[in-house]
Amino acid sequence: MYTKNNLGLVCLLIPFVLISLKELSYGQVVNDNDSAAVENTLSVFRKSLKSQLWLFNGVEDPGYPAGLVGSPYYLTDKLSKGSVIYDGVTYHNVPLLYDMLKQAVVIEYFNTPFRIRLLDDRLSSFSFSGHHFVKVGNNAGLVNLEEGIFEICYSGSLRLLARRYALSRNVISGNKMATTIESHVKFYIIRDRTAYSVNSAKTALKIVGDNGEIKEYLKKNKFKYKKDKERVLTEIVSYRDNISR
Structure with missing residues (x-):
């Protein structure tokens, strides 16, 4: 089983595994098609590994x-x-x-x-x-x-x-x-x-400086803060942002 102590070792061993696979493939008697297939597989894996390797630096x-x-x-x-x-x-x-x-x-x-x-x-x-x-x-x-x-x-x-x-x-x-x-x-x-910090529609309206227009918009469209807080806050912020442009 992998652990955070041997994770780095696993990453270090990958290049050696690739080398061993390549040496093994050329140490056997294979035809040109087999050799090309092995080399192509190694090439694809190397590219994939190179592009993702740093992402696996964690615990x-x-x-x-x-x-x-x-x-x-x-x-x-x-x-x-x-x-x-x-x-x-x-x-x-x-x-x-x-x-x-x-x-x-x-x-x-x-x-x-x-x-x-x-x-x-x-x-x-x-x-x-x-x-x-x-x-x-x-x-x-x-x-x-x-x-x-x-x-x-x-x-x-x-x-x-x-x-x-x-x-x-x-x-x-x-x-x-x-x-x-x-x-x-x-x-x-x-x-x-x-x-x-926002914990109510009233607080949000005060923060954005509403003069009553946004409050009326919420009422007209029946937006309820307790029912969908994120939706209501997004409507308040986006509405204020748009009328300020």
Whole structure:
């Protein structure tokens, strides 16, 4: 079984495996077609490996024990193909998960059951299933916004960010204990490089400087904050952004 201690060894062994395969192929009596096929396979694998190798620089992710109530992952606990910007390099079609409990991106290791958690300080952004996330660091130049991973729900002169996270708690029932995962979200409106925490439509309208027009628009279209917070906040921010242009 792979471990984080031998992960680097696995990556180092890959080139030697390729060399051994090549030497083996030429050490046997093969026809020109077989030789060309082997060389073509090696060439394709080398190119694929070279383009993806740095992405596998992370730590082993052991996952979670069976029996959890709720899921620590955003949207799905199954790997979804997405894109990642890691160490300044963009990778596409990467099978990944967003772990809200650990606040980390987990990827599949070379089509194996083994999974890797990407290093936080090397991650810039990632996208999957129509959702785009960015890593906000202390050098982002934004006031009142903590470091972490945020989804960009809307981006213009105003921005709407969502901090999606999970908390775990142990619940005792009789003589059994179960771990419950609860997902949460915090919304922030970014205006003039300052982040404002939002917990109601009224607060959002005040932040964007509504004179009553947006409030009337929400009422006319029957948008309810309690029913769909993200939709209502997106409507408020995008409406204000559009009438300001």
